[in-house]
Amino acid sequence: MPASGPRLYCPYCYEGFTEQEIRFRCTGRISRDGRHCDPEIDEVLRSRTGFSGALPPAFAANGRLTSAICPRCGAESTTRVCPACHSQLPVHFGKVRSRLIVLAGAKESGKTVFMTVLVHELMHQLGEQLRSAISGADDSTRHRFASEYEKPLYRESQLLAPTTTAGMRNRVPLVFRFTTAGRGLFGLDGRVGRSWPGRGRPQHTLLSFFDPAGEDLRSQQSVEQNVRYLAAADGIVLLLDPLQMRGARQLAAPGSRLPTPGTTDDDPATVLENITDLVLATGGRKPDELISKPLAIVFSKMDVLRHDLPETSPLRRPPVQAPYFDERDSQEVHTEIQRLLARWEGSRIDQIAQLHYRNYRYFGVSALGETPTHDNRVSARGIRPYRVADPFMWTLAQLGAIPVKRG
Numbered sequence: 059m060p061a062s063g064p065r066l067y068c069p070y071c072y073e074g075f076t077e078q079e080i081r082f083r084c085t086g087r088i089s090r091d092g093r094h095c096d097p098e099i100d101e102v103l104r105s106r107t108g109f110s111g112a113l114p115p116a117f118a119a120n121g122r123l124t125s126a127i128c129p130r131c132g133a134e135s136t137t138r139v140c141p142a143c144h145s146q147l148p149v150h151f152g153k154v155r156s157r158l159i160v161l162a163g164a165k166e167s168g169k170t171v172f173m174t175v176l177v178h179e180l181m182h183q184l185g186e187q188l189r190s191a192i193s194g195a196d197d198s199t200r201h202r203f204a205s206e207y208e209k210p211l212y213r214e215s216q217l218l219a220p221t222t223t224a225g226m227r228n229r230v231p232l233v234f235r236f237t238t239a240g241r242g243l244f245g246l247d248g249r250v251g252r253s254w255p256g257r258g259r260p261q262h263t264l265l266s267f268f269d270p271a272g273e274d275l276r277s278q279q280s281v282e283q284n285v286r287y288l289a290a291a292d293g294i295v296l297l298l299d300p301l302q303m304r305g306a307r308q309l310a311a312p313g314s315r316l317p318t319p320g321t322t323d324d325d326p327a328t329v330l331e332n333i334t335d336l337v338l339a340t341g342g343r344k345p346d347e348l349i350s351k352p353l354a355i356v357f358s359k360m361d362v363l364r365h366d367l368p369e370t371s372p373l374r375r376p377p378v379q380a381p382y383f384d385e386r387d388s389q390e391v392h393t394e395i396q397r398l399l400a401r402w403e404g405s406r407i408d409q410i411a412q413l414h415y416r417n418y419r420y421f422g423v424s425a426l427g428e429t430p431t432h433d434n435r436v437s438a439r440g441i442r443p444y445r446v447a448d449p450f451m452w453t454l455a456q457l458g459a460i461p462v463k464r465g
């Protein structure tokens with residue numbers, strides 16, 4: 059059978075395949091004629107994800123269908139798995155759009171904290187604001203998010219240990235189902251200058267967040283493992299730590315917890331350069347063409363630099379609370395960061411971005427809202443995020459998944 063149809067990307071391993079190539083996993087239940095398949099270790103799944111439990115076998119069938127008959131035992135199965143890594147695919151996979159959002163950034167730039175706070179916010183206040191709901195798309199995401207991300211940060215007030223390359227498990231992205239109410243419920247009228255598809259009905263989007271270990275992104279060589287992730291990504295959120303920029307570090311509020319001074323590899327401009335080389339390596343464009351993949355360039359830990367901003371800075375005002383993306387507010391933040399880059403000795407960042415990207419935008423966020431304590435715990439005042447949703451909403455708006463309010 060020829061492999062045809064639109065290319066899909068697995069939200070767990072980011073390999074591409076066609077719908078037809080989707081495989082199934084036997085249920086292991088007894089079939090009508092009394093046969094059944096015993097669970098066994100799935101070597102493909104183990105080598106790709108580290109999962110070493112026993113499961114009934116995976117088998118090939120017509121992946122366009124929602125069920126298939128196991129050739130070994132004759133039982134019907136509706137469990138669809140990725141042909142490349144054998145992860146169980148989320149229920150709506152292939153039928154609803156998936157958006158793969160890759161987080162990138164140097165070691166200690168704040169990726170894990172940012173992702174945890176963003177998802178937590180989407181589950182609570184922000185979800186209400188966007189009239190949306192988010193939930194883990196599989197058991198492993200639900201379990202890992204609650205126990206390894208949310209619990210330490212929100213219940214134990216501990217900042218998370220550096221993400222490591224050694225542990226296989228954290229190399230598997232967390233996959234969420236993000237559901238927004240259709241147009242009718244959004245209550246959008248003349249305020250929003252862009253048509254919005256799928257009126258009235260809920261819109262499902264699968265979101266895959268890959269939170270790499272920063273130590274992976276240090277050198278050109280180790281970064282290459284991430285080429286596949288960047289190639290398949292619909293959007294890239296690059297976290298840069300302003301405290302690794304000489305000009306900004308010296309402006310940090312007294313008493314702020316500063317990151318270990320980095321080498322040139324941790325310098326935000328170098329990080330952007332490395333990522334750009336990788337995106338260029340994924341190909342698909344003429345040598346003189348700009349990269350069109352949306353790139354959100356996010357400066358983290360802005361709480362530490364807030365005191366240095368003028369009263370009128372857009373990075374001091376409360377963020378817009380509305381179920382759409384506010385283009386004007388975002389442009390103002392973008393311009394403000396451009397101004398700050400000069401002050402932080404980071405103008406090179408803007409040169410690299412302009413030279414290579416058609417669609418990039420600057421953001422300033424604080425996941426925690428204030429500096430952690432000296433022993434790296436959340437302050438007694440708790441987590442009070444600032445503008446964490448902006449890069450996410452911009453990326454979704456670029457991908458047509460949420461409405462935009464223009465100037």
Ligand SMILES: Nc1nc2c(ncn2[C@@H]2O[C@H](COP(=O)(O)OP(=O)(O)OP(=O)(O)O)[C@@H](O)[C@H]2O)c(=O)[nH]1
Nearest residue numbers: 166167168169170171217220221272359425426429
């Ligand atoms: N002031 C301030 N510090 C932060 C914030 N977010 C993170 N940090 C600090 O930055 C450290 C690193 O954050 P992580 O989210 O673990 O960084 P990471 O990019 O995931 O790091 P790796 O996993 O090593 O790549 C934290 O332990 C905090 O000390 C923030 O919003 N404000």
Ligand SMILES: [Mg+2]
Nearest residue numbers: 169170220221
């Ligand atoms: Mg991390």
Ligand SMILES: [Zn+2]
Nearest residue numbers: 084095128131
């Ligand atoms: Zn079977």
Ligand SMILES: [Zn+2]
Nearest residue numbers: 068071140143
């Ligand atoms: Zn896969």
